[in-house]
Amino acid sequence: MNTGILKPTLAIYAAIFLLFLYGPLIILAILSFQSQGGGPQFPIQEWSTYWYRHLFGVTETSRVSQLPVGDALVRSLILAFMTTVVSTVLGTMSAEAFRTRFKGSGPVFYLIILGMMVPGVLVGLGMALLSNFAGIDRAWWGTAFVLHVVYTYPFAFLVMLAIFNRFDRSVEEASLSLGVSPAQTFRRVTFPILFPGVLSAMLFSFTLSYDEFSRTLFTVGRELTLPLAIYGTFSVEIYPNIFAFGVLTTLFSFTLLVVYGLLMKRFTSRRARFSGQEEAA
Amino acid sequence: MLKLNGITRRYGGTAALDGLDFTVPDDTYVSLLGASGSGKTTLLRLIAGFEEPDAGEIVLGGERLDGKPPHRRDIGFVFQNFALFPHLSVQENVAFGLKHRETGAIASGSELTDRVAAALDLVGLTGFGHRGVGEISGGQKQRVALARTLVTEPRLVLLDEPLGALDANLRARMCDELRAIRERLKVSFLHVTGSETEALTMGDMVAVLAQGRIAQAAESTMLFHQPQNPAAARHLNAWNLLAGTVTGGALQTPVGRLPLPRPLADGTPAQLAVRFDQIDVAEPGAVPPGQDHFTARYLTGEFNGPTTLSFFRADDGELIQVVDHMSNPRLPDLEEGKTYALHFSPEAALLYEGAA
Amino acid sequence: MTSVTTDMAVATKDSPAVKREGRDRRRAFMLLAPGVVWMILFMVLPMLMVIYVSFWTQTTFAVEPTLTTASWERFMSSTTYISAIGTTLRIWVIVLLATLVVGYPVALFIGLFVKNRTVQTALLVACVIPFWTSFLIRVIAWRPMLGTEGAINLILMKLGIIDQPLTFLLFSEFSVLVGMTQIYCVFMVGPITFMIARIDESMIEAARDLGASFWTIFRRIVLPLSMPGVIVGAIFVSVMVLGEFATAASLSGRKVNLLGNIIVSQVGSLKWAFAAVAGVVLTVIITAVITLALRVVDLRKEM
Numbered sequence: 037m038n039t040g041i042l043k044p045t046l047a048i049y050a051a052i053f054l055l056f057l058y059g060p061l062i063i064l065a066i067l068s069f070q071s072q073g074g075g076p077q078f079p080i081q082e083w084s085t086y087w088y089r090h091l092f093g094v095t096e097t098s099r100v101s102q103l104p105v106g107d108a109l110v111r112s113l114i115l116a117f118m119t120t121v122v123s124t125v126l127g128t129m130s131a132e133a134f135r136t137r138f139k140g141s142g143p144v145f146y147l148i149i150l151g152m153m154v155p156g157v158l159v160g161l162g163m164a165l166l167s168n169f170a171g172i173d174r175a176w177w178g179t180a181f182v183l184h185v186v187y188t189y190p191f192a193f194l195v196m197l198a199i200f201n202r203f204d205r206s207v208e209e210a211s212l213s214l215g216v217s218p219a220q221t222f223r224r225v226t227f228p229i230l231f232p233g234v235l236s237a238m239l240f241s242f243t244l245s246y247d248e249f250s251r252t253l254f255t256v257g258r259e260l261t262l263p264l265a266i267y268g269t270f271s272v273e274i275y276p277n278i279f280a281f282g283v284l285t286t287l288f289s290f291t292l293l294v295v296y297g298l299l300m301k302r303f304t305s306r307r308a309r310f311s312g313q314e315e316a317a
Numbered sequence: 318m319l320k321l322n323g324i325t326r327r328y329g330g331t332a333a334l335d336g337l338d339f340t341v342p343d344d345t346y347v348s349l350l351g352a353s354g355s356g357k358t359t360l361l362r363l364i365a366g367f368e369e370p371d372a373g374e375i376v377l378g379g380e381r382l383d384g385k386p387p388h389r390r391d392i393g394f395v396f397q398n399f400a401l402f403p404h405l406s407v408q409e410n411v412a413f414g415l416k417h418r419e420t421g422a423i424a425s426g427s428e429l430t431d432r433v434a435a436a437l438d439l440v441g442l443t444g445f446g447h448r449g450v451g452e453i454s455g456g457q458k459q460r461v462a463l464a465r466t467l468v469t470e471p472r473l474v475l476l477d478e479p480l481g482a483l484d485a486n487l488r489a490r491m492c493d494e495l496r497a498i499r500e501r502l503k504v505s506f507l508h509v510t511g512s513e514t515e516a517l518t519m520g521d522m523v524a525v526l527a528q529g530r531i532a533q534a535a536e537s538t539m540l541f542h543q544p545q546n547p548a549a550a551r552h553l554n555a556w557n558l559l560a561g562t563v564t565g566g567a568l569q570t571p572v573g574r575l576p577l578p579r580p581l582a583d584g585t586p587a588q589l590a591v592r593f594d595q596i597d598v599a600e601p602g603a604v605p606p607g608q609d610h611f612t613a614r615y616l617t618g619e620f621n622g623p624t625t626l627s628f629f630r631a632d633d634g635e636l637i638q639v640v641d642h643m644s645n646p647r648l649p650d651l652e653e654g655k656t657y658a659l660h661f662s663p664e665a666a667l668l669y670e671g672a673a
Numbered sequence: 674m675t676s677v678t679t680d681m682a683v684a685t686k687d688s689p690a691v692k693r694e695g696r697d698r699r700r701a702f703m704l705l706a707p708g709v710v711w712m713i714l715f716m717v718l719p720m721l722m723v724i725y726v727s728f729w730t731q732t733t734f735a736v737e738p739t740l741t742t743a744s745w746e747r748f749m750s751s752t753t754y755i756s757a758i759g760t761t762l763r764i765w766v767i768v769l770l771a772t773l774v775v776g777y778p779v780a781l782f783i784g785l786f787v788k789n790r791t792v793q794t795a796l797l798v799a800c801v802i803p804f805w806t807s808f809l810i811r812v813i814a815w816r817p818m819l820g821t822e823g824a825i826n827l828i829l830m831k832l833g834i835i836d837q838p839l840t841f842l843l844f845s846e847f848s849v850l851v852g853m854t855q856i857y858c859v860f861m862v863g864p865i866t867f868m869i870a871r872i873d874e875s876m877i878e879a880a881r882d883l884g885a886s887f888w889t890i891f892r893r894i895v896l897p898l899s900m901p902g903v904i905v906g907a908i909f910v911s912v913m914v915l916g917e918f919a920t921a922a923s924l925s926g927r928k929v930n931l932l933g934n935i936i937v938s939q940v941g942s943l944k945w946a947f948a949a950v951a952g953v954v955l956t957v958i959i960t961a962v963i964t965l966a967l968r969v970v971d972l973r974k975e976m
Contacts, residue, residue: 043786046779054800059818060815060817060855063818064810078817129704130705134701144705147712150712151712154716154720157936157937158955159715162719164945165725186711206398207400207403209394212387214388214413214466215420216419218386228404229402249809282810
């Protein structure tokens with residue numbers, strides 16, 4: 037068997053693949069430290085944090101206008117938060133409903149999943165047409181928000197469905213048999229046990245919504261969200277300030293991942309105290 | 318007293334329980350014996366209210382239970398897999414019902430602590446309260462599950478194969494303790510099991526569940542010695558059943574003519590039940606004269622310590638089991654593959670009318 | 674026993690079991706209703722609206738609900754738009770194949786050759802992490818890579834492989850293809866790795882013991898068992914690539930016009946009916962692709 041050379045070859049290939057995946061981001065990060073006079077390319081004239089300062093508007097006025105990200109960032113965060121709450125609640129409710137067998141569960145399943153499949157431009161266009169037709173003003177907290185939920189709710193639903201599938205129902209029955217009402221059972225037993233799943237669903241929803249722009253493009257109205265503010269700069273000449281912004285927003289995404297990881301770890305270590313450490317006993 | 322009248326539960330087209338009638342008296346340990354798939358867990362789930370019957374009624378102390386949601390039935394349930402709350406400590410598990418139940422929740426911290434401590438004492442887990450439920454052994458988990466249920470003082474405790482997840486040693490010890498705990502609390506236990514020894518050991522009363530009904534419910538020695546019907550006899554795993562038709566004062570079976578304990582009209586289909594320890598084995602030529610007998614090939618023996626279980630294959634393929642007690646050996650030295658004559662005295666056999 | 678029989682006759686109507694089932698079903702319905710209503714109002718209805726508006730009358734700055742097929746006729750007779758369909762399909766096929774070709778060996782390596790669970794997870798996470806970062810930033814990051822003064826040209830010139838910067842790298846179909854392949858191959862690698870990692874190790878060991886070569890094992894065991902992953906990945910990639918416009922808008926220098934770009938530019942000039950026609954065409958294409966993919970999966974199950 038000639039896996040002898042195959043394995044190292046594939047390993048090298050995988051390494052090149054990772055370079056392909058991360059290379060552009062690394063180059064972007066390096067170029068974000070370009071000096072004021074330098075363009076969005078090599079060579080680096082002089083290392084500086086000029087474009088970071090430019091981003092926050094703490095440099096003297098320059099010919100390059102500041103990226104319009106301040107208000108947009110706040111809007112995007114609020115929107116992502118709203119989307120997270122609604123889609124996690126909807127996703128959890130639907131997944132809970134799917135634990136009961138009912139007629140028509142197949143079509144309903146596909147209806148929900150369609151939300152993550154259908155291209156953003158299409159629903160975006162449809163929503164814009166619909167709001168024009170109905171005479172509703174388009175706004176990030178309205179028409180864009182409902183589409184964000186259409187997009188993230190299927191993800192939350194799938195995550196919760198997977199979590200519910202692994203969930204042992206007898207603990208709920210145990211709680212009921214102790215005289216605890218279904219509502220209290222959900223609050224005291226089901227929810228705490230499912231919490232890691234809920235956290236994952238929330239992370240999905242937040243990240244997807246925070247980064248979403250093709251659904252938002254036609255439905256956002258006057259006040260732009262962060263990705264749209266960035267998208268707006270694509271058509272004009274780009275400067276390293278967008279690279280600096282890219283580094284910061286990537287760091288933000290990573291922070292979110294780390295916070296998620298820490299929350300999960302805190303939760304599972306609390307659980308480990310209860311369900312692990314067999315040898316310590 | 319729990320009374321079940323005409324309980325029927327169907328899944329799709331098949332009935333798991335089919336017009337079952339059963340009574341669990343107060344202050345009694347009742348074992349419910351049934352093969353796997355006999356609907357015994359279904360029965361418990363119906364009583365607890367996790368499922369509802371398609372027909373029939375469940376009455377506890379004069380009050381209709383069916384139709385009531387499970388948390389208002391005041392019935393304890395001990396799960397085979399324990400179903401402890403994984404995110405709570407032992408103490409929190411036990412306190413859970415008292416603290417969060419819909420009616421009569423205990424708000425006072427000191428009363429809660431006292432009741433939990435008392436429950437843990439009862440099951441022999443004093444001082445384990447702060448442990449996580451993953452930090453304790455299977456037997457201890459079982460005790461936590463029991464304490465968690467008993468502390469809420471249910472009117473009836475249902476145990477779904479509570480010893481199934483424990484190893485043999487622990488099982489024997491838990492048997493004694495379960496009985497002792499129950500006697501102290503004076504509450505009825507309904508213990509479901511697939512093991513006839515467990516059922517007979519535990520129960521003041523044993524009920525056999527077969528074909529969706531209670532085949533027989535009786536005090537355990539009574540049941541063991543006098544099973545009322547073939548279904549009950551079969552579940553005790555101590556009786557050989559031989560089916561045939563009455564012809565000329567004896568039962569004509571595929572293995573041969575067998576004696577009848579009481580006369581029946583010719584042509585009546587009937588079954589004979591002969592306990593494992595009441596069949597005698599003889600060399601083919603050495604059967605006492607006048608004794609009806611049949612021949613069977615010796616397959617193998619199983620040495621169980623004080624007893625030996627021997628397996629014979631009758632000519633029609635029927636498996637016959639014979640028990641020999643070491644203190645009172647009746648059997649000759651058996652040789653595998655050799656054919657022997659098996660016989661029994663008619664008084665030792667039970668006769669059931671009706672086809673198998 | 675007569676009482677039991679009468680009980681059973683009544684039972685089918687309002688026995689506790691029937692009531693409980695009814696209650697459970699009502700509960701499931703209540704739990705499901707908000708989500709379903711949301712999807713119908715904000716997804717199905719907008720899509721129907723697209724179809725409806727594609728038959729409206731387009732005036733210079735507005736649409737009127739007077740039904741006409743004028744927009745459809747204009748769309749079908751315009752070479753620009755018909756060629757946009759061709760471009761969309763071409764880009765889709767190339768990116769789909771590219772993500773598969775680029776991603777499969779990586780999935781094979783992670784799923785089959787990395788035995789250590791921790792390393793396996795770490796590698797998979799490394800592949801998936803870009804998914805969590807901003808899509809637009811990942812697109813824009815290709816500009817300093819591929820530009821005439823970009824990193825690739827710089828390195829190639831330093832190495833002496835070329836002496837003039839390659840100009841086809843950026844603002845061309847090539848850059849769009851590279852960008853899309855990088856962004857979307859995550860969705861291929863993930864599902865395929867998942868399927869390969871699930872293959873029972875003992876099955877491969879057994880084949881190896883029987884003297885099967887790696888290629889035989891790959892062809893007979895790994896490839897067939899990884900197919901569901903390929904199909905799932907293909908569905909993901911297809912849906913996303915077909916609905917794309919941002920990568921083309923930012924990396925092609927307006928040289929690549931996908932159906933998505935048509936929609937965006939038509940909306941930009943308030944040609945709603947026209948955008949709707951492009952939208953319907955896109956919907957039809959995507960529906961056809963997904964139906965086809967699902968048929969392949971089902972076909973495999975039947976075999």
